[in-house]
Amino acid sequence: MTDLSTCLKNLNETSxxxxxxxxxxxGIFTNSIIRKIDIITLLRDADSYENSLYYIDKQGIPERKDGTRGIVDKLNEEFEEVEFQQQQRQQQRSSSVIIVPKQLNEAIPENKVVKNLLNTFNEEIQIQDYEVDKLIETVFQLLDKYPIKGMNDELIKYQERYNQLINQIIENEGIIENQRQQLSTLNIKLNSFNYQNYQNLTDDIDLTKGQNIKDLIAKEEQEIRQLELELDTKTKQSSLFQ
Structure with missing residues (x-):
């Protein structure tokens, strides 16, 4: 009996x-049986100072101090900017790719300029015969806002190649026009049968003995077809920039 009384006394004192x-x-996390620090420090009931950040209304909908209610499933502008910067650094380490931000903050004038540039770029590429020079200039302006290592040099190479093709096309068009004029002169002389006057008007054309006018015309027509073929090839190459 004494032992029982002693035990009860000890139990009462302990209690x-x-x-x-x-x-x-x-709370919903207070009595959790999980003891891992990484989890219980994250999934836990809020302390008093943390409760001041939000409150629950009568409908059970949480509301933050900034007025956001319910579950927020959209990143705000600050997080989007951080995400964009991370993607940009990653792309700079891998390849030369222009990254366009998901959403431009219209409150910043600089971003308004970028948005206008993007609108200009999108409008231009919708046109079938858009100006490549204008697009290249737009890309250069975008690179000034969002520089990418090596992209400027690569874009300059494409611009130089495009200009070379354009110059070759202009040169070939001039040659073809000159050949057409010479062919027109030959046709006139063929119809008038004035071979002597034809020789005086075409001193720059090398006529050998025994070569008649029809053979010369056929030769000129062959040269024109060849030049037109070269012009078509250059035009197709320049279209790769569009």
């Missing part, structure tokens, strides 16, 4: 000692 300790009010 009183436990009651004197402070325990947080029960």
């Amino acid at each position: 009183d000692s436990i009651k004197s300790l402070y325990f947080r009010p029960p």
Whole structure:
């Protein structure tokens, strides 16, 4: 009997000692059996100073101090900017690719300029015969805002190649026009049968003995076809920039 009384006394003392300790009010995470620090420090009930960041209304919908209510499933502008910067650094380490930000902050004048440039670029590429020079200049302006290592040099090479093709096309068109004029002169002389006057008007054409006018015309027509073929090839090459 004495032993039982002693045990009960010890139990009561222990119970009183436990009651004197402070325990947080029960919550959905307070009594979790998971003991991993990485989890319980994240999934836990809010402290008093953390409760000041938000509150729950009568409908059970949480609301932040900035007025955002419910579950926020869209990143705000600050997070989007950080994400864009991370993608940009990653692309700079891998390849030369222009990254366009997901959403431009219209409150910043600089971003308004970028948005206008993007609108100009999109409008130009919708046109069948758009101006390549204008597009290249737009890309250069975008690179000034969002520089990418090596992209300027690569774009300059494409621009120089495009200009070379354009100059070759202009040169070939001039040669073809000159050949057409010579062919027209030959046709006139063929119809008038004035071979002597034809020789005086075409001193720059090398006529050998025994070569008649029809053979010369056939030769000129062959040269024109060859030049037109070269012109078509250059035009197709320049279209790769469009």
